[in-house]
Amino acid sequence: MADRITLTGLRVFGRHGVFEHEKRDGQEFVVDITAWLDLTKAAETDELKQTLHYGELAELAAGIVGGEPYDLIESVAGKIAGEVMRDERLSAVEVTVHKPSAPIPLTFDDVAVTVRRER
Template structure:
């Protein structure tokens, strides 16, 4: 079974980037997270303890993005994905997208994003 919980458009302000200006002034980042899990137990129990609490998921991601500066948003996305897999053993997989809408690109662009996906291997 592969149900999904989707958290999209989480707005965070962080100091990530390879340029000193990015680390000094910071910029907005947008986070999307998709979690794959079997939600049958939660649906049957009607208990938030049997699922991924999306409020806690949002707080965890926000804490990482607003935390220590990283050069790469790949690092930020990976940390969120790895943390989610560790904190919620019921997850089959998670996908984290970090959007950097004000990336220092000297051309017009619609979006820059990095996606990290983690999944559990079945033995």
């Protein structure tokens, strides 16, 4: 499937990490999501119900990132991907969770995990 909807740079405060201070203090996470689905009907009808509502997609991801704390961003990305794939119209989803303030005692720009789920 070549059609896709992409949401990038969703910033959400969360409390994920293996260290106690990460769960206690929290930090900002950045999420990118690409969902593959057939957008032919949406393009033909101009009806929102024929597509994936990207506002609802953002709310779903924000609820997971801002919700229950996980040790690993792999778990956060996997949870988002699993929830997005509940929409049977999707053929695949790719979720990247960035942790730009990861507790690494070196200079770096970003740490990210990407998961892909498909039918």
